[in-house]
Amino acid sequence: MIEVRHISKSFDGEQVLNDISVSFEQGKTNLIIGKSGSGKTVLLKCIIGLHEVDQGEIYYSGNNFTAMNIMDKKKVRQKFGMLFQGGALFDSLTVEENVRFKLDMFTGMTTREKQERVDFCLKRVNLENKNDLYPAELSGGMKKRVAIARAIVLNPRYLFCDEPNSGLDPQTAILIDKLIIEITEEFNMTTIVNTHDINSVMEMGDKVVYIDKGKKWWEGSNLDILNTDNEELNNFLFANKMVRQLKNINDSRQ
Amino acid sequence: MIILQHIGRYSLLIKRAFARPEKHKMYYFRLIREMEALGINSVGIVAIISFFMGAVITIQTAYNTENPLLPTYLIGLAARDSILLEFSSTIVALILAGKVGSRIASEIGTMRVTEQIDALEIMGINSASYLILPKIVAFMILAPFLSVLSMVVGIFGGWIAGVSAGVVSTADYVYGIRFAFIPYYIVYSLIKSVIFAFLIATISAYHGYYTSGGALEVGRSSTLAVVHSSVFILLFNLILTQLLLS
Missing domain, CATH: 3.40.50.300 (P-loop containing nucleotide triphosphate hydrolases)
Known part of the structure; x- marks a missing residue:
């Protein structure tokens, strides 16, 4: 907490x-x-x-x-595990080296143990067989997934x-949300x-x-947010015309 | 006031950079990488520039000492002393300030603006030490070797140019090189090269580390790193010459 x-x-x-x-x-x-x-x-x-x-x-x-x-x-x-806006992956390291970085820095694990852990984390974010690629070779979504794998490699709290x-x-975006x-x-x-x-x-x-x-x-x-009467929050969340109409439908049903 | 602020921030950054490393093995790997990136990759440019500068020094000396009362072996002697005392340490350092300094500042600056340094800090790693210390150590280790390389190639270039242009014979040039040789000049040059390496690495790292903004600011930091490194090299050249040769 x-x-x-x-x-x-x-x-x-x-x-x-x-x-x-x-x-x-x-x-x-x-x-x-x-x-x-x-x-x-x-x-x-x-x-x-x-x-x-x-x-x-x-x-x-x-x-x-x-x-x-x-x-x-x-x-x-x-x-801590941190997922930055741009991923903040280390450019000079491969996907595998990025994920393994904290293991190298803070653990006394053997090479095999580290490899297993890296493979597990990359599999967890659905990024298998991308170990040797550099961040510049990845799409935006893949970068985010590597960053998530790097964030969870040491079981953060x-x-x-x-x-x-x-x-x-x-x-x-929804895939990343679900993964989180x-x-x-x-x-x-x-x-x-x-x-x-x-x-x-x-x-x-x-x-x-x-x-x-x-x-x-x-x-x-x-769930509470749909029924809030906070004007500032409603203006922020329902700025989009389509979303506003959906909220109106929801309000009329209630 | 701004100068004092820079001196204070620079001192604190260097203090952080020399803090105890989190894991020595990781720093050792980085040291090897930096030795390759900063030192080994500079061998080519140092060799090319030294060869041509040695050649130019020899020919210019020859054309300015056409007096028949002056023996031609003085061409070799003047070329040797110019290369040992100034060229192989100071001029090479100025060239490396451009190559290595801009590389360090842009690399660290890019890491700053893309939040890679923040990522290191969040992991609980001393980013200053992890990023800067291996660069300082690697460059200080390799700078004397680059300086010796510059001496050898410069003198060789002078010999090739002098003999090709017909301004000095091989025998006279070699005699001049060996005449009244003071070995301390090499020590003096190597001491200067180590201190210049420290200045280039730390000043460039400082500018990179405190970059804020985007790509434009990274370029600006890189330029400032080269300019400030060059100014401090010239300033310390004066101080060290007075201290070591007086």
Whole structure:
């Protein structure tokens, strides 16, 4: 479980996050949603410690991450898996080397054990026989899947995904969403996904937190979201004409 | 104030780069890769430039010492001292600042803007140490070898050019090369090459590591890396010459 307590963050005097408190539950897919520039990426980067917060605390399984020294933070981070927006695969390494990287760095496994683990993770994301390809030779969806395989290779307790569907076609985006849901349940992780994709919200939002102008405006599940009367959230989610019509049909049925 | 900020950030980055590695074996593999990328791959350019510079130094010296009172073996002596004292360390370092410096800055800069450095940090890896330390060590190990290569090829180029142009005989050139030879000049040159290698690797890594933005900023960091490395090479050339030769 991850708890965020009253965190604030500003850059050059501009307040980007303002007194945000929220908790993300284990074994569930937690979504942070909001418009571009709403502060959701800054919030995610504060949670994982890439940005220092100005105020407030972040707790991982009850331990205050913000108060930890560098060495303790490194130990916690070894339990992280992260899926970046562009994949952030290491260009100079092959698919196999990218996935094996954490095993080489943090374990004393034998070459055979590592190979088995890498093969398992690549199979899990449906990417077999691509071991020797370089990131430049992969499609956007394949890069995301390799990044997921790299993220889960050490059985992380926490998975963070920054806009996992950006740049993907709707079908591939749904595949990635399903994969995130499946591995969250399989590894019983606390997963936080940053997105502004309505499909993802409906597909995997066990818990949804809506951020705008650096403040938390709403939280609930993807089922609650259809019936919310929060105007800001409705304007954000149902900006698309077709989706708005579907919501109207849903409202009239009720 | 901005200069002080840069000095402070540079010092902190170097301190982080020299922190204890997470896993020595991984750093060893990276060191070997960097030795190939930064050192072995520079052999060609160093050899070509040294050959032609040695040739030009010899011919220019010959045409500027046409006085019959000056013995022709001085051509070999002047070429030797020019190559040993300045060319093989300083000029080669300036050339490598362009080749190696831009490579380091653009590689690390691209990793920064594509979030690969963030990915390393999230994994609990000291990205500064993992990315920069092997480059510094690899380049400092190989720079003296490149310098020695430059000396040998430069003197050889001078001999070929001098004899081909008919400005000096082989016997006079070789006599000049051996005349009043001071072995310390080689040590002086090698010390300079090691320090210049450190400057190129760290300044370029600094510019790459603190790149923010996109492709345009990576190019800008790369240019700044070459410019600043070159300026510091010239500054330290002056300081080291005063310290080591006075």
